[in-house]
Amino acid sequence: MTTTTITDSGHDSHHDEGSYLTPHKGGAFATIIQWATTIDHKKIGMMYLFTVLGMFMLGGVAALLIRAELWEPTRILADGTITGQLFQSDSTSGYLTYNRLFTMHGAVMVFLVIVPGAPATLGNFLLPLMLGAKDVAFPRLNLLSWYIYVLGAAFAVMSLINTGADTGWTFYTPYSSSHAGNTYGNIVMMTTAAFILGFSSILTGLNFIVTIHKLRCPGMGWFDMPLFVWAMYATSIIQVLATPVIGITLLLLIFERVFHVGIFDPALGGDPILFQHFFWFYSHPVVYVMILPGMGIATELIAVHCRKPVFGYRAIAFASLGIAAVAFLVWGHHMFASMGELANAVFSALTFFVAIPTAVKVFNWIATLYKGSIALNTPMLYALSFLFLFLIGGLTGLPLATLATDMHLHDSYFVVAHFHYVMMGGTIIAFVGGVHHWWPKMTGKMYTEWVGIVGCLLVFIGFNVTFFTQFFLGLQGMPRRYASYIDEFQLLHQISTVGAFTLGLGFFIQLGNFIHSLIAGKKAPPNPWGGLSLEWYIESPPSEHNFHAEPILTHGPYDYEDVYPPHCDPADFPLPEPKPEGNAAH
Amino acid sequence: MNTCALTLAQQTSWLTKKIFGAPGASELARDSDSIFMWIFYFSLFWFILLMGLMIYWVIKYRRRPGVPIQRTPHHNTNLELAWTILPSLFLGYMFYIGFQGYIKQVIAPTNAEMIDVRGSKWMWTITYANGVNPPEMTEIGGNPQAPIIYIPVGRPVQFRMTSSDVLHSFWIPDFRFKQDLMPNRYSSFWIEAEAPGDHYLFCAEYCGDKHSEMSAIIRAIPADEYDALLQKWFDDSGNLTxxxxxxxxxxxxxxxxxxxxxxxxxxxxxxxxxxxxxxxxxxxxxxxxxxxxxxxxxxxxxxxxxxxxxxxxxxxxxxxxxxxxxxxxxxxxxxxxxxxLSDKAPAGEIPADDSPEQPES
Incomplete structure (x- = not known):
């Protein structure tokens, strides 16, 4: 690769035209209309960001309420008084309120936060910028997908107001199709929400696949794309192929519940295990819809803040695709306690295959640190937290894939801890790190660095206190989805609850930091971190049409050894000695 | 089971006990624990190696003004092949020991004594081979009516399980095994207790409002006492009003x-x-x-x-x-x-509680 820079001629002279955030000249109302009808991927990405953050707060409050309830086990004394119960459920409904809370937490976090989170917010905002495009391939479809998301979120919130579903986010039959719920409509409403959200997911995936195929700028081959884009590509493939299955499954569930058509309920001639196969055929691949973008974000963060070419670029790119492919073959490991021995053996073996590309990525990330120039700022601390937490999440998946040990750990708190380490420690931590990393680009404002670091440390400590404890709870016999428990588990539960509120405080500080940044943050330079991918070539925040002229790519996204980052003082980012002639390092 | 893993786990039984709270209640359960401990040490090795490198490099290569990065190869095929293939071999071995252990867990001895288990919202109904149901109850974690399920020491017991309504799961943590109950088929689960003692049984598959109270005690007692108890319940059941x-x-x-x-x-x-x-x-x-x-x-x-x-x-x-x-x-x-139980019960019938008897109106 040569050391020439990207052509984006004369953008300084265009500063007067304003950014995509510049309000409409017609006033507040016109600005709202402008945003509501926008087909600009950046505005849509920002609208997704704020709706997803709102849903994240809803799911987070539910999580804190769950942890608060578990501070003390519920006991009904001889005289009928109830102790240790936060939510005074009337005795005719058992632990209905708690059951609704964990259902809401799971459904909101999965369907409304983690699945759309990184692709629809950062993906929408960054994909065209990283590819050097004006927009995604189908801008109107992009806006439609946001409206579908809002409609799905509205159904979910309506279900909550209408007392909420109490099935768990997995909607297992026959409980969900015939038994659950005191109100008839709430489960139908919640499943309808998930059904609608599926369309949003499919449209985003489709849009990204076409965008990546068709809208790469001149000079950008497949292996010149940032690895975040590769992760988005693998994510989109899964979204398009897997999401229709959950749509059909939830529709069948609604049919069984409303019209009593026997599909999953044995009382009507159906089979409940069929539902589990359908459900996990979607929901396992979707685990990778959740984690692949997190991996992509982490890759970018590590490369930029270490100023190092990513070690084994192709290995990481192909590992993303490998994960997407194997993702479709391992759903049965969610059903080891309900399938036969042969199926269990096959799915256990296949599950180990998915560990391999994941391990390869971790090795590559760590190797990228070697002989870099590592800045310990907020985004990088999040990236390092991601490595730490995701590694624990991945390694604790091993005893769950191993049959002999899973038969004990299945459906216990060990599983709860494992998937929180992957989904939250992996995806959410990478996502929040990514929001910090691209916040100056998205808003044109800097946040306060030390507050970001304090928040990150609180999140990291709180997270580990909350969930590492839960590994021991699971190993010692604490089942999932229990509103109460035996006395032996109380100490561990209380430690976990303290951790959860520390974690909550950390996120609250981050939120305050962002709000402060929006109101009083310093103006962000175009390239505060010295990044080399195309989004750092343009202003912060970008103008309406991103690039002032079509960029022509002349270097790779990670050529930190040879290229000075744009808009930066070269003295801040010194290059190593030019490489000796004839020594092909690339 | 793999003897190497077993030895390793026995040497560190203190840690195993810390991790699991209590040692496994049967040989199979302890085998499962030793497989877990094998995976634990494997994971610990990689975790310390990778995090050690990460922390060491982050400190060593922290950004210093004016100091450039150093040029290093962007990939290394041999290294990458090594770190793909080597862990894969370990994963294959991990699958193998897990599969071996699992097959022992699920194949019941042919002489196992059959006990019927029916799960329904929110209780366990146990029926012994002679048709009696265990009548004793105890309190577990706020549920004052958890049944006590007696099993004999030193004799394999197989539970034949089904559900009356939704999915449930039969989990005895001390025996490190669980199996779902489904409303349209039998599933089974076998254990053999080594010593007298009580073990918790929890429902591990979410089943609705009182899921958390769907618990029981598995009480292992000497085989002769067990036989006598079942016979006593059987004899009693013939003499009841x-x-x-x-x-x-x-x-x-x-x-x-x-x-x-x-x-x-x-x-x-x-x-x-x-x-x-x-x-x-x-x-x-x-x-x-x-x-x-x-x-x-x-x-x-x-x-x-x-x-x-x-x-x-x-x-x-x-x-x-x-x-x-x-x-x-x-x-x-x-x-x-x-x-x-009603004070409107016809005269001549004695109410079961102490409410005053009333003549039929």
């Missing part, structure tokens, strides 16, 4: 008292205290008339077999149908028992 038989059925086989109180306290289902013979409004607007013995007997009978047929006002249609669970004779006993 209908009211006594009904009381035993609703407590053990039916588990009805998980939802229906006998004290007038509210519950998921209507209380049975002073229910029989009183006027009761239904959700469809009709009522079960007061002082009509036939109507009341039929209402109780129907509500056991097909609970959704008539729902009492103020209650949700959540009860599991018990069609086929009770014999006709048993249904008679349950009706007699519920009748005996």
């Amino acid at each position: 209908p009211v006594e038989a009904g009381k035993r059925l609703v407590e053990s086989k039916g588990g009805c008292i998980a939802c229906h109180s006998l004290t007038g306290a509210p519950g998921i289902g209507p209380t049975w205290l002073n229910a029989w013979g009183y006027e009761v409004p239904l959700t469809d607007g009709t009522t079960i008339p007061a002082d009509d013995p036939d109507a009341w007997d039929n209402y109780i009978r129907e509500s056991i077999i097909n609970p959704a047929a008539k729902i009492r006002s103020g209650f949700a249609p959540v009860m599991t149908p018990f069609a086929g669970v009770f014999s006709e004779e048993e249904l008679d006993s349950i009706v007699e028992y519920i009748k005996s």
Whole structure:
């Protein structure tokens, strides 16, 4: 690769035209209309960001309420008084309120936060910028997908107001199709929400696949794309192929519940295990819809803040695709306690295959640190937290894939801890790190660095206190989805609850930091971190049409050894000695 | 089992005990623990190696003004192949020991004693080979009516399990195994206790409102005591009055008292205290008339077999149908028992509680 820079001629002279955030000249109302009808991927990405953050707060409050309830086990004394119960459920409904809370937490976090989170917010905002495009391939479809998301979120919130579903986010039959719920409509409403959200997911995936195929700028081959884009590509493939299955499954569930058509309920001639196969055929691949973008974000963060070419670029790119492919073959490991021995053996073996590309990525990330120039700022601390937490999440998946040990750990708190380490420690931590990393680009404002670091440390400590404890709870016999428990588990539960509120405080500080940044943050330079991918070539925040002229790519996204980052003082980012002639390092 | 892993785990049984809280209650359970510990040490090795490198490099290569990065190869095929293939071999081995252990866990000895388990919301119904249900109960974590399931020491026991309604899961943490119960098929689970002692049983598959209270005690006792106990229950069951038989059925086989109180306290289902013979409004607007013995007997009978047929006002249609669970004779006993709990019970019948007897009006 040569050391020439990207052509984006004369953008300084265009500063007067304003950014995509510049309000409409017609006033507040016109600005709202402008945003509501926008087909600009950046505005849509920002609208997704704020709706997803709102849903994240809803799911987070539910999580804190769950942890608060578990501070003390519920006991009904001889005289009928109830102790240790936060939510005074009337005795005719058992632990209905708690059951609704964990259902809401799971459904909101999965369907409304983690699945759309990184692709629809950062993906929408960054994909065209990283590819050097004006927009995604189908801008109107992009806006439609946001409206579908809002409609799905509205159904979910309506279900909550209408007392909420109490099935768990997995909607297992026959409980969900015939038994659950005191109100008839709430489960139908919640499943309808998930059904609608599926369309949003499919449209985003489709849009990204076409965008990546068709809208790469001149000079950008497949292996010149940032690895975040590769992760988005693998994510989109899964979204398009897997999401229709959950749509059909939830529709069948609604049919069984409303019209009593026997599909999953044995009382009507159906089979409940069929539902589990359908459900996990979607929901396992979707685990990778959740984690692949997190991996992509982490890759970018590590490369930029270490100023190092990513070690084994192709290995990481192909590992993303490998994960997407194997993702479709391992759903049965969610059903080891309900399938036969042969199926269990096959799915256990296949599950180990998915560990391999994941391990390869971790090795590559760590190797990228070697002989870099590592800045310990907020985004990088999040990236390092991601490595730490995701590694624990991945390694604790091993005893769950191993049959002999899973038969004990299945459906216990060990599983709860494992998937929180992957989904939250992996995806959410990478996502929040990514929001910090691209916040100056998205808003044109800097946040306060030390507050970001304090928040990150609180999140990291709180997270580990909350969930590492839960590994021991699971190993010692604490089942999932229990509103109460035996006395032996109380100490561990209380430690976990303290951790959860520390974690909550950390996120609250981050939120305050962002709000402060929006109101009083310093103006962000175009390239505060010295990044080399195309989004750092343009202003912060970008103008309406991103690039002032079509960029022509002349270097790779990670050529930190040879290229000075744009808009930066070269003295801040010194290059190593030019490489000796004839020594092909690339 | 893999002897190397076993030795390793035995050497560090202190850590194993810390991690699991209590040692496994059978050889298979301890095998499972040693496989876990093998994976634990494998994971610990990689975790310390990778995080050690990360922290070391982050400190060593932290950004210093004016100091450039150093040029290093962008990839290294041999290194990358090594770190792909080497862990893969370990993963293959991990699958193999897990599979071996699992096959031992699921294949029951042919001489195992069969015990029937029926899961329903929110109780376990146990039926021994001689047809009796264990009548004893204890308190577990706020559930005062958890059954005690006796098993013999030193004799393999196989549970043949099914569900009456939704999915449940039979988990005995001390034995490191669980198996789901499904409403349309049998599943099975076997254990062999080594020593007398109590072990928790939890429902591990979410099943609704009182999922957290669906627990029991598995109590291992010497085999001769176990045989004598089962024989005693069998002999007792022949000498009961209908009211006594009904009381035993609703407590053990039916588990009805998980939802229906006998004290007038509210519950998921209507209380049975002073229910029989009183006027009761239904959700469809009709009522079960007061002082009509036939109507009341039929209402109780129907509500056991097909609970959704008539729902009492103020209650949700959540009860599991018990069609086929009770014999006709048993249904008679349950009706007699519920009748005996009412102060409207006909003269000559002694109420089971201490409420004053009233003549028939």
